[in-house]
Amino acid sequence: MKKVTRRDIMKAGAGLAVLGVAGDLVLPAGAVATSFTPEKGAALRVLRWKRFVQGDEDLWNANTKKFTELTGVKVKIDTESWEDVRPKAAVAANIGSGPDIIIGWYDDPHQYPDKLVDLTDLAEGLGNELGGWYPVCESYGKRDGRWIALPLGAAANCLVYRESWIKEAGFDKFPADTDGFLKLCQALKKNGHPPGFALGNAVGDGNMWTHWLLWTFGGKMVNDNNEVVINSPETVKALEYAKELYQTFIPGTASWLDSHNNKAFLSDKISITNNGISIYYAAKSKNMPIAKDINHSPFPIGPVGRPTELHLFTQAMVFKYSKYPNAAKEYLRFMWSKEQYEPWQQAAMGYITQPLKAYEANPIWTSDPKHTPYRDTLARMLPNGYSGTLGYASAAVMADFIVVNMVAEAATGAVSPKAAAAKAEKRAKRYYRV
Amino acid sequence: MAQQTQSAVVPPKITFWERFENNRNLLGLFLMLPTAALLVTFLAYPLGLGVWLGLTDTTIGREGVFIGLENYKWLFADSVFWLSVFNTFLYTTVASTIKFGLGLWLALILNQHIPFKSLIRAIILLPWIVPTVLSAVAFWWIYDSQFSIISWSLMKLGFIDQYINFLGEKNNARAAVIIANIWRGVPFVAISLLAGLQTISPILYEAATLDGANKWQQFRHVTLPMLTPIISVVMTFSVLFTFTDFQLIYVLTRGGPINATHLMATLSFQRAIPGGHLGEGAAIAVAMIPFLLAAILFSYFGLQRRAWQQGGGH
Numbered sequence: 018m019k020k021v022t023r024r025d026i027m028k029a030g031a032g033l034a035v036l037g038v039a040g041d042l043v044l045p046a047g048a049v050a051t052s053f054t055p056e057k058g059a060a061l062r063v064l065r066w067k068r069f070v071q072g073d074e075d076l077w078n079a080n081t082k083k084f085t086e087l088t089g090v091k092v093k094i095d096t097e098s099w100e101d102v103r104p105k106a107a108v109a110a111n112i113g114s115g116p117d118i119i120i121g122w123y124d125d126p127h128q129y130p131d132k133l134v135d136l137t138d139l140a141e142g143l144g145n146e147l148g149g150w151y152p153v154c155e156s157y158g159k160r161d162g163r164w165i166a167l168p169l170g171a172a173a174n175c176l177v178y179r180e181s182w183i184k185e186a187g188f189d190k191f192p193a194d195t196d197g198f199l200k201l202c203q204a205l206k207k208n209g210h211p212p213g214f215a216l217g218n219a220v221g222d223g224n225m226w227t228h229w230l231l232w233t234f235g236g237k238m239v240n241d242n243n244e245v246v247i248n249s250p251e252t253v254k255a256l257e258y259a260k261e262l263y264q265t266f267i268p269g270t271a272s273w274l275d276s277h278n279n280k281a282f283l284s285d286k287i288s289i290t291n292n293g294i295s296i297y298y299a300a301k302s303k304n305m306p307i308a309k310d311i312n313h314s315p316f317p318i319g320p321v322g323r324p325t326e327l328h329l330f331t332q333a334m335v336f337k338y339s340k341y342p343n344a345a346k347e348y349l350r351f352m353w354s355k356e357q358y359e360p361w362q363q364a365a366m367g368y369i370t371q372p373l374k375a376y377e378a379n380p381i382w383t384s385d386p387k388h389t390p391y392r393d394t395l396a397r398m399l400p401n402g403y404s405g406t407l408g409y410a411s412a413a414v415m416a417d418f419i420v421v422n423m424v425a426e427a428a429t430g431a432v433s434p435k436a437a438a439a440k441a442e443k444r445a446k447r448y449y450r451v
Numbered sequence: 452m453a454q455q456t457q458s459a460v461v462p463p464k465i466t467f468w469e470r471f472e473n474n475r476n477l478l479g480l481f482l483m484l485p486t487a488a489l490l491v492t493f494l495a496y497p498l499g500l501g502v503w504l505g506l507t508d509t510t511i512g513r514e515g516v517f518i519g520l521e522n523y524k525w526l527f528a529d530s531v532f533w534l535s536v537f538n539t540f541l542y543t544t545v546a547s548t549i550k551f552g553l554g555l556w557l558a559l560i561l562n563q564h565i566p567f568k569s570l571i572r573a574i575i576l577l578p579w580i581v582p583t584v585l586s587a588v589a590f591w592w593i594y595d596s597q598f599s600i601i602s603w604s605l606m607k608l609g610f611i612d613q614y615i616n617f618l619g620e621k622n623n624a625r626a627a628v629i630i631a632n633i634w635r636g637v638p639f640v641a642i643s644l645l646a647g648l649q650t651i652s653p654i655l656y657e658a659a660t661l662d663g664a665n666k667w668q669q670f671r672h673v674t675l676p677m678l679t680p681i682i683s684v685v686m687t688f689s690v691l692f693t694f695t696d697f698q699l700i701y702v703l704t705r706g707g708p709i710n711a712t713h714l715m716a717t718l719s720f721q722r723a724i725p726g727g728h729l730g731e732g733a734a735i736a737v738a739m740i741p742f743l744l745a746a747i748l749f750s751y752f753g754l755q756r757r758a759w760q761q762g763g764g765h
């Protein structure tokens with residue numbers, strides 16, 4: 018692969034400037050200096066997950082069109098339902114042909130790092146210009162000191178709650194610690210407004226809240242050396258807490274998949290759940306009276322004393338089989354730049370939290386104060402393979418719902434917390450074997 | 452002249468083409484080649500590849516190396532795998548048996564002279580025609596823990612005071628997915644058996660009536676023996692479909708709660724694709740083969756032999 022030198026960058030910059038003048042599109046001052054010259058006759062195919070919010074897709078496509086007008090590089094965008102991107106990306110990596118850019122999930126790039134174009138120059142350039150990447154982005158995007166993927170952000174989760182019911186339960190504001198949270202849930206249950214959190218094999222919501230729970234009590238799947246340490250007193254404490262919390266849940270959460278909590282919340286069945294901004298967005302866009310009563314909070318903090326959240330992390334990968342790696346990089350640079358990223362984030366209603374700190378200033382986070390808790394979700398996030406490295410094992414452990422199943426088993430009383438932790442240990446060791 | 456006699460002595464030369472045309476074995480082999488090629492490409496090769504993958508540690512994005520039976524050794528010690536084996540057997544046995552019973556019953560009813568016969572037959576087929584995913588989504592709503600129409604109705608009628616936890620409790624969930632499968636599978640059994648019933652000559656029933664056989668005796672000694680070959684084929688397919696079911700489970704529960712409804716097929720997918728361990732996923736799929744073979748042999752030969760004993764076949 019051709020390394021981009023400083024000289025290339027200058028040349029590209031000059032080229033763009035000429036283009037800019039010709040096309041009456043002058044790059045604003047302070048725009049990202051790192052840029053790449055697309056190969057002659059380049060055309061790109063991009064595979065991304067299907068939008069959760071219509072505005073996301075509209076603006077993504079509009080930005081892409083702008084890119085094509087500016088550079089002449091044609092870009093074809095395919096979308097797949099979010100859970101189908103992972104297998105497609107894997108097949109593309111395996112057979113060495115497919116879309117030039119795939120926007121995938123979590124630890125995807127760590128499953129085939131040698132099939133991906135090194136994006137270090139691009140990621141560092143963006144990082145320097147835009148306030149730097151959050152630490153969790155480096156965990157996901159970097160491997161052995163090189164960037165193998167470009168974080169796009171995360172479809173983040175917060176606790177979604179009904180303000181009036183919290184007040185009715187005697188709480189002025191949403192509790193920030195796990196003890197207060199349990200008390201709140203118990204009070205809500207007593208008032209006939211139980212909370213509800215997915216405990217079925219729910220890929221998104223189930224994994225997110227159970228990982229938070231495990232981590233906030235100090236439990237974790239593996240230590241820094243990738244040794245399975247899930248069977249620990251901390252885990253057992255987390256599971257005992259889960260058991261108490263589960264007593265306050267609405268019946269049936271053991272069967273819940275990703276969309277159950279949205280439906281239940283919007284029809285006044287539950288008072289708290291964990292979700293993306295989509296519940297609020299749905300209520301607001303349909304002018305439901307409930308929208309006024311919805312608010313959001315970060316996950317409460319437990320004995321570890323710091324935030325330990327997991328969010329649906331997404332990032333772009335450029336594959337080595339692509340004939341136009343520079344065009345691909347230029348496309349990503351363009352889409353990640355302020356002029357494109359900020360309006361896109363706004364159009365997506367804040368559904369995606371930024372990976373770069375400069376975008377904290379995006380007005381989307383303050384235009385409606387109810388959006389604000391989502392702004393800092395990536396700063397509060399840990400990678401799913403915490404605290405080991407990302408790779409085959411971390412991906413498999415999450416896909417096999419080991420944490421979700423462990424919490425569900427202990428919470429529902431199917432087995433004791435100790436037995437649930439021991440079972441999870443046995444299952445995880447199958448993947449973290451040497 | 453001399454030359455002519457000489458040439459007459461030499462036996463006529465048979466070209467390769469002529470020999471080929473007249474040799475039945477060779478020609479037969481040749482005519483079978485296209486079919487063989489199709490079978491090898493689309494059946495044998497994928498199957499062989501699956502078996503091979505099961506013997507490697509292939510993960511998504513990386514070629515695996517041969518590791519012998521290690522995948523199977525790990526699976527053997529995996530409680531979730533054994534749970535899925537148990538679930539698969541429970542699911543297949545219960546669902547297939549009930550599907551057979553209900554299917555046969557429906558077929559017998561439909562074989563009677565009833566008004567609007569064709570219309571009713573068409574309606575019976577509906578569950579089978581609707582795409583599985585659609586019917587699964589319908590059941591998903593029916594079984595919802597908060598919005599279930601069944602729970603709602605029973606509650607309004609005053610039979611229950613709390614919504615039924617259809618998919619959240621392990622035995623409820625198993626029963627629920629089995630019922631959904633039965634609903635979907637009965638039409639296939641019923642219509643196939645109905646076709647079988649209609650091939651039975653009325654003369655046999657007349658003869659039986661003359662011999663003084665009552666309805667039950669007619670069923671036991673005429674209908675059932677004549678129907679056995681069809682039953683064996685239908686049940687073989689029914690067992691196969693049930694054993695390898697995937698979509699229903701995937702939509703309804705994803706294998707939950709706590710893996711209580713994970714079948715071998717869904718577990719294989721979960722481990723291979725989202726989990727990335729193609730080798731292990733393939734091993735689970737391959738582990739289904741012996742069970743499948745046993746099920747087929749049982750329903751096929753087990754039922755066929757009875758047909759021979761009754762003087763059917765040959």
